[in-house]
Amino acid sequence: MAVNYxxxxxxxxxxxxxxxxxxxxxxxxxxxxxxxxxxxxxxxADSTNCVACxxxxxxxxxxxxxxxxxxxxxxxxxxxxxxYQQEICRxxxxxxxxLSGMGNPKPYPIYWDKILLNASQVTNPSIDxxxxxxxxxxxxxxxxxxxxxxxxGKAITKMPPQVVVETPILFSAMSFGSISLNAQKxxxxxxxxxGTLFNTGEGGLHPDLEPYTDRAIVQVASGRFxxxxxxxxxxxxxxxxxxxxxxxxxxxxxxxxxxxxEVSNARMIPEGSDAISPAPHHDIxxxxxxxxxxxxxxxxxxxxxPVSVKIAAxxxxxxxxxxxxxAGADIIAIDGFRGGTGAAPTRIRDxxxxxxxxxxxxxxxxxxxxxxxxxxxxxAAGSFRCSADIVKAIALGADACYCASAPLIAMGCHMxxxxxxxxxxxxxxxxxxxxxxxxxxxxxxxxxxxxxxxxNHEIKEIMGGMGINSVDSLRGNRLMLRGxxxxxxxxxxxxxxxxxx
Amino acid sequence: MLKEGQVRIPAGCAIAAIIDRKGGLIxxxxxxxxxxLMHDRSNGLGGGFAAYGIYPEHKDAYAFHxxxxxxxxxxxxxxxxxxxxxxxxxxxxxxKKIPAIKNGPDIWRYFARVNRVRMxxxxxxxxxxxxxxxxxxxxxxxxxxxxSSGKNMGCFKAVGYPEDVGAFYMLDKYDAYLWxxxxxxxxxxxxxxxxxxxxxxxxxxxxxxxxxSSYDANRRYIEQFGYKCTMQTDTEVITYLxxxxxxxxxxxxxxxxxxxxxxxxxxxxxxxxxxxxxxxALRSIYSGALVNGPFSxxxxxxxxxxxxxxxxxxxxxxxxxxxxxxxxxxxESAIRIVCPNPDKVWSVSGADPVFVPLEIHQKExx
Ligand code: SF4
Ligand code: SF4
Numbered sequence: 124m125a126v127n128y129x130x131x132x133x134x135x136x137x138x139x140x141x142x143x144x145x146x147x148x149x150x151x152x153x154x155x156x157x158x159x160x161x162x163x164x165x166x167x168a169d170s171t172n173c174v175a176c177x178x179x180x181x182x183x184x185x186x187x188x189x190x191x192x193x194x195x196x197x198x199x200x201x202x203x204x205x206x207y208q209q210e211i212c213r214x215x216x217x218x219x220x221x222l223s224g225m226g227n228p229k230p231y232p233i234y235w236d237k238i239l240l241n242a243s244q245v246t247n248p249s250i251d252x253x254x255x256x257x258x259x260x261x262x263x264x265x266x267x268x269x270x271x272x273x274x275x276g277k278a279i280t281k282m283p284p285q286v287v288v289e290t291p292i293l294f295s296a297m298s299f300g301s302i303s304l305n306a307q308k309x310x311x312x313x314x315x316x317x318g319t320l321f322n323t324g325e326g327g328l329h330p331d332l333e334p335y336t337d338r339a340i341v342q343v344a345s346g347r348f349x350x351x352x353x354x355x356x357x358x359x360x361x362x363x364x365x366x367x368x369x370x371x372x373x374x375x376x377x378x379x380x381x382x383x384x385e386v387s388n389a390r391m392i393p394e395g396s397d398a399i400s401p402a403p404h405h406d407i408x409x410x411x412x413x414x415x416x417x418x419x420x421x422x423x424x425x426x427x428x429p430v431s432v433k434i435a436a437x438x439x440x441x442x443x444x445x446x447x448x449x450a451g452a453d454i455i456a457i458d459g460f461r462g463g464t465g466a467a468p469t470r471i472r473d474x475x476x477x478x479x480x481x482x483x484x485x486x487x488x489x490x491x492x493x494x495x496x497x498x499x500x501x502x503a504a505g506s507f508r509c510s511a512d513i514v515k516a517i518a519l520g521a522d523a524c525y526c527a528s529a530p531l532i533a534m535g536c537h538m539x540x541x542x543x544x545x546x547x548x549x550x551x552x553x554x555x556x557x558x559x560x561x562x563x564x565x566x567x568x569x570x571x572x573x574x575x576x577x578x579n580h581e582i583k584e585i586m587g588g589m590g591i592n593s594v595d596s597l598r599g600n601r602l603m604l605r606g607x608x609x610x611x612x613x614x615x616x617x618x619x620x621x622x623x624x
Numbered sequence: 625m626l627k628e629g630q631v632r633i634p635a636g637c638a639i640a641a642i643i644d645r646k647g648g649l650i651x652x653x654x655x656x657x658x659x660x661l662m663h664d665r666s667n668g669l670g671g672g673f674a675a676y677g678i679y680p681e682h683k684d685a686y687a688f689h690x691x692x693x694x695x696x697x698x699x700x701x702x703x704x705x706x707x708x709x710x711x712x713x714x715x716x717x718x719x720k721k722i723p724a725i726k727n728g729p730d731i732w733r734y735f736a737r738v739n740r741v742r743m744x745x746x747x748x749x750x751x752x753x754x755x756x757x758x759x760x761x762x763x764x765x766x767x768x769x770x771x772s773s774g775k776n777m778g779c780f781k782a783v784g785y786p787e788d789v790g791a792f793y794m795l796d797k798y799d800a801y802l803w804x805x806x807x808x809x810x811x812x813x814x815x816x817x818x819x820x821x822x823x824x825x826x827x828x829x830x831x832x833x834x835x836x837s838s839y840d841a842n843r844r845y846i847e848q849f850g851y852k853c854t855m856q857t858d859t860e861v862i863t864y865l866x867x868x869x870x871x872x873x874x875x876x877x878x879x880x881x882x883x884x885x886x887x888x889x890x891x892x893x894x895x896x897x898x899x900x901x902x903x904x905a906l907r908s909i910y911s912g913a914l915v916n917g918p919f920s921x922x923x924x925x926x927x928x929x930x931x932x933x934x935x936x937x938x939x940x941x942x943x944x945x946x947x948x949x950x951x952x953x954x955x956e957s958a959i960r961i962v963c964p965n966p967d968k969v970w971s972v973s974g975a976d977p978v979f980v981p982l983e984i985h986q987k988e989x990x
Contacts, residue, residue: 243837246835247834247835247836247837247917247918248918248938250936255936256888256889256890258888258889260889262904262907262908262911264908266908266909267909269872269873269875269909270873270875270879270905270906270909270910271874272875272876272879272902274876275876275878275879275882276898276899276902277898277902278901278902278905278906280905280909282904282905282908285904285908491844491847491848492848494848494849494850495848496848496912497845497848497909497910497911497912589837590837590916590917590918591837591838591916591917592916592935592936593888593914593916595838595841595907595911595912595914595916596837596838596841596842596914596915596916596917597841598841598911598912599840599841599844599845599912600837600838600839600840600841600844601840601844602839602840603840
C-alpha cells in the first residue's frame with residue numbers, strides 16, 4: 124500500500140569493473156540481496172533487505188562491493204525524526220511490537236568515555252609489566268567475614284566454594300537458541316584455554332559442551348529450560364537470571380521455528396514449540412522467595428557451587444543488590460542498559476534501565492556502607508568495548524566483567540542489530556545449518572582468545588602505569604579515576620573527583 | 625590551602641627504629657642520632673617519634689597527647705575528656721624553645737583511665753571505647769587533636785626536621801625500650817602538626833615510607849568497618865588495617881603482615897598444600913587489605929615491633945641485630961652510626977616481614 128513507504132537503509136554498491144560475476148555474494152547473503160539476472164550470469168543486487176552485515180563485502184574475492192547509507196531526506200524535524208515516522212509506519216501496517224537485536228544504540232551518555240585513568244609520576248614508581256609479575260587472577264564466590272588461623276601458615280577457616288579465573292573478563296550469558304552451538308563452542312573453548320568462564324544462558328546445556336562444563340556458568344531462568352540436577356552439578360557456578368539489561372522486566376520468547384531438534388533437547392521442550400520465559404520467576408515474588416531458590420540450588424549441588432544472581436540495572440539497583448547479598452547470593456551480576464540481546468522489544472531496549480557505570484558505582488558504595496562488600500563478588504555487564512572500560516569498571520568496584528558483544532565481534536559480528544531475524548550471515552545468531560556451518564569453532568576460539576589475551580596485556584600495562592601489580596588493589600580504587608565534563612551529581616554517584624582535582 | 629585530611633598529600637620519608645627485646649632502656653638521643661643521619665630524606669615539613677615504656681609510673685593509664693590551637697578548643701576538649709575518663713594528671717608537655725620549630729600549638733598530656741559506667745552504657749569494650757572517644761575529639765572538636773593515646777607510650781611530633789623535633793621535645797630526657805622515628809618529605813606544605821608522623825591508635829604506632837598505590841582500595845575496604853580515614857594518609861590507613869585485623873579479627877601480628885604483603889600467586893602456586901590453602905584463603909578474604917606500591921612500614925606496639933616491606937621491594941628498609949637489640953632504618957648507615965658492629969645486617973624483603981617480640985611482656989602475660 125502506498126502509505127507504507129519506508130526508505131531502505133543501505134545501498135549495495137558493486138564496482139562492475141572489478142566484479143567477476145563469481146556468485147559468491149549470491150550464496151552468502153541470507154537476506155537474498157544478491158541474485159543472478161534471470162537466466163543470465165550477471166550478478167545484480169536489491170538493497171531493500173540489506174542490513175549492512177558486511178558478509179558479502181568481506182568475502183568478495185575482488186573487493187568489488189561496498190555498502191553505503193541510503194539517503195532519502197525527510198523535511199527536517201528534530202522531534203519527528205525519520206526513525207519515529209518509519210516505526211509508526213511499520214506498526215500501522217503490522218499492529219505489533221517492534222523488535223530489535225543487540226544493545227541500546229541510542230546516544231545516551233557513555234560514562235566510560237567521561238572517565239580518565241591515572242598513572243604514577245615521581246612520588247610513586249610505575250611498574251614494568253615485562254619485568255614484574257602483574258596479577259589479574261580473580262577469585263569469585265562468597266568470602267567469610269574473617270580468617271581464623273592456627274598460626275602463621277595454617278588456616279582453620281574452611282572456605283565456601285571459590286572459583287578462580289585467570290582474568291577478570293568472563294563471557295556473558297548467551298543461550299543455545301539465541302546463538303548457534305558453534306558460537307557457544309568457540310566461547311567454551313576460549314574460556315577453557317584462557318582459564319575464565321563462559322555462560323550457557325538460559326537454553327540448557329548441549330551435550331557437545333560437556334567437555335567444557337568445568338568452565339561453565341549455567342543459568343536458571345524463569346522458563347527453567349534444561350534445568351535438572353546434573354545440569355546444576357556439572358557447572359562451576361549456577362546463576363539465577365532475574366533480569367537482563369537489554370530488557371529489564373521482560374521475559375523472553377524464542378520462536379518455535381528456531382526450536383529445532385537440538386534446541387528442543389537442550390531446553391527439554393517439544394520441537395517447534397515457542398520457548399517462553401515468563402517476565403518474573405513465578406516462584407519468586409519477593410526477596411524471601413529468592414532466598415529459598417538460592418538455598419534449593421545450594422542443596423541440589425551439595426553446597427559445592429557458588430550461586431550468582433543476575434539482575435538488570437534499574438533505578439533502585441543498590442537496594443536490590445544489597446537484598447540479593449542478604450538473600451544468600453554469593454555473586455551478583457548487574458547488567459546495564461547497553462547490554463546486548465538476541466531479541467528485545469525496541470521500546471524496552473531503548474528506554475528501560477540505567478547505565479552500568481552508575482549502577483555499579485551505586486551498588487558497590489551501598490554494599491560498602493553496609494560493610495558486606497568484601498563478602499560477595501560483583502560482576503558488571505552491559506557493554507565493555509575495550510580493556511580500558513574493564514579497568515574503569517574494576518576501579519569503580521567490580522570484581523569481574525561479563526563481555527558478550529566484543530567476543531561476538533571477534534567472531535565476525537558487524538553489529539547489524541538484526542539478531543532477532545535468525546538470519547545472521549556470520550553464523551552467530553542463527554540456527555540455520557547452512558549459516559551456522561560458516562562459523563568454525565576451531566578457528567574462532569583462537570580469535571576470541573587473542574582478543575582477551577590482548578585485553579589482558581593492556582590491563583596489565585595500565586595497572587603497571589598506576590603502580591599497581593595486583594588487580595586486588597585496583598578493585599574499588601576510585602582515586603585512580605577522574606571524571607571529565609560530568610556534573611557534581613554524576614561525580615557524586617560515581618564516587619570520583621573531576622579531572623584537575 | 626587545604627590542610628591534611630581535606631586533601632591527600634603524597635610524601636617520601638625516612639624511618640628508623642630501635643628495640644631492646646629484653647626491655648632494656650634506650651635513651652632518646654640514640655634514635656635522634658639515627659634519624660638525623662638521613663636528614664636529606666626529609667624536607668623539614670614533619671618529623672616525629674614514638675617511645676614505649678616511658679611512663680612506668682602511669683603504666684595503667686592512657687596517655688593522651690593533645691595539640692590545641694587555642695584555649696577554647698582546650699576547654700571543650702577537656703570537658704569531653706573529664707566526662708568520659710577519670711583523669712589522674714594533666715600537664716603541658718615540656719618543650720625547649722629552638723629556632724627551627726615555630727608556630728606550634730599548645731601541647732598537653734593527660735593520664736586517664738576510662739569512665740567504666742559510661743563505657744558499659746555504651747556497650748563497648750575498652751579498646752573500642754577509647755578509639756571512639758579519640759575519633760570523636762579529632763572529628764568534631766575543631767582545634768583539638770589527640771595524636772597519641774596508648775598506655776605507657778607516647779608520640780612526639782611537629783613540623784620540622786626530626787632531629788629538631790627531638791630536641792624540641794627534649795627526648796634525651798626519656799628512656800624507652802622501643803623507639804620509632806620518622807622524617808617526612810611531603811609534596812606540599814600543609815604546615816599542620818597533626819599531619820606529622822608517627823600515626824597512633826591505642827598503643828599501635830606506625831611510621832611509614834612510601835606512597836601506596838592501593839590507597840583508595842584500602843581506604844574503601846577499611847571504612848566498611850566503622851573507620852574514617854580523616855587524615856587521608858597511607859600511614860593512617862595502614863594503621864587502621866593492622867588495628868582491624870589484630871583487634872577485631874584477632875589475627876597475630878605476623879598473619880596481619882601476611883595480609884598486607886601477601887606473596888604473589890606464582891609463588892603461592894608452588895607452595896605446600898597447607899600453605900597454599902592459607903595464602904589463598906587470606907588473599908581471597910582480605911583482597912581489599914593487600915597493600916600495593918612502594919612502602920616500608922614499622923609498626924610499634926607494647927608487644928614488640930613489626931617491620932614490613934612492599935612486595936616488589938620498591939622502598940629500602942635495612943635491619944640489624946646486636947645482642948638484645950634490633951635496629952631498623954631506611955638506610956644502613958643510619959643503623960651503623962648508632963651500632964657500628966652489628967651481629968647481623970640484612971635487607972627486609974617483601975615476602976619476609978620481621979617481627980621482634982618483646983620478651984618481658986610475654987612473660988608477664990603468660
Ligand atoms: S562476490 Fe564480488 S565478485 Fe563475486 S559476484 Fe559478488 S560482487 Fe561480484
Ligand atoms: S550477531 Fe549476527 S545478526 Fe546479530 S548483530 Fe551480529 S552480525 Fe548481526
